[in-house]
Amino acid sequence: MIRAPEIPLSRLIAFVEEDAPFGDLTTESILPAQSCIADIKAREELILAGLSEMVRLFTHYGVQTETTLHDGDSVRAGSTILTISGDVHSILLIERTSLNLVGRMSGIATRTRQIQEMVTAVNPSCRIAATRKTAPGLRILDKKAAMIGGADPHRYSLSDAILIKDTHRALISLKDAISRARAAGIYHRIEAEAESIEDAIEAAQAGAEIILLDNMEPAHIQKTIQALKDLNLRNDVLIELSGGITPDTIHQYAALEVDRISLGMLTHTVRNADLSLEIRH
Known part of the structure; x- marks a missing residue:
């Protein structure tokens, strides 16, 4: 911890x-x-x-x-x-x-x-994670509070880790983005956002260590995880979920074979x- x-x-x-x-x-x-x-x-x-x-x-x-x-x-x-x-x-x-x-x-x-207790009851190996959606000037306090509650702090800042999002991919292919991130240095994990099964496979094959499945329904997530398994890629990556997940629905997502669920609501509301x-x- x-x-x-x-x-x-x-x-x-x-x-x-x-x-x-x-x-x-x-x-x-x-x-x-x-x-x-x-x-x-x-x-x-x-x-x-x-x-x-x-x-x-x-x-x-x-x-x-x-x-x-x-x-x-x-x-x-x-x-x-x-x-x-x-x-x-x-x-x-x-x-x-x-x-x-x-x-x-x-x-x-x-x-x-x-x-976190809701998630643990369904999937003991899954943790929720705080995000950068914090009040300006209060991030270190908000992150510490989330950690005390049992969350993974995720990134404290843009300087902590590489997370390739859709805003980056609007200007560069996912494969090239991961390649450039890897070339920039070997001491930070590379996470890539995926919005489809194809994105997730491409990210895993290109060497991403964490795949963020963003705004996917549970059935789509399950199909994505199965596709990674079929290609023997699932054990090479951590799976993080985000987007549209609420306390009322989080048990459905936690029941899937996922490692992290990031929740902006922990600190933005x-x-x-x-x-x-x-x-x-």
């Missing part, structure tokens, strides 16, 4: 500075400096993600933290995720940023875990988990 990335502290601080570029006007105007204790609670059942980032932020601003939980834990509604103590100015300065951060990441991790900060005194 690939280790989830460490988010630079400077990036987390930048989120706070975005929210309070000149300080917290309300708190600084009406409350004198004083210590308090507060609890951050889950208002719904969730898979926790972003806890380590939250702890690092509060610690940076001089707030003490206490928790028995870890990223990836399943948390029940009403549970305390983190207890914090320190100056109220610091706590309220970071409150919304930290809740937004953990809410978004936990929302992604929770949905990812739910869908995010529902934040519901969290709250409650001050005790």
Whole structure:
């Protein structure tokens, strides 16, 4: 399992500075400096993600933290995720940023875990994968959250791997594209998108290591896989699926002999988990 990335502290601080570029006007105007204790609670059942980032932020601003939980834990509604103590100015300065951060990441991790469990129940060797369909500036956080939920991170960026898509093939043949990609370097896997049985066979014969079957119906996918088997090509490639797959239909695709199912919805349509900060005194 690939280790989830460490988010630079400077990036987390930048989120706070975005929210309070000149300080917290309300708190600084009406409350004198004083210590308090507060609890951050889950208002719904969730898979926790972003806890380590939250702890690092509060610690940076001089707030003490206490928790028995870890990223990836399943948390029940009403549970305390983190207890914090320190100056109220610091706590309220970071409150919304930290809740937004953990809410978004936990929302992604929770949905990812739910869908991965659906897939595993049908095909234990298949994993879902996150895509590059992330909010600009938040990719490393969104990818980490998906990984905590159990997904393969796929590519972090265009610089990570070669993926030959229809937009490339509009200007070059698939065979030539794979040949040029191979000539450019041997240290990256080559993945090629296929929209037909013929595309998949051509990609495998040309040396692609991963074939992305895009927007295919289950019956068409099954025929494509069988065609690769008939030519003794199936074991030479990994099969990834994408396009038009939803939680309601994913079991049909997972039941096929496939290795990965990439889902943009994990990160492009995010529902934040519901969290709250409650001050005790």
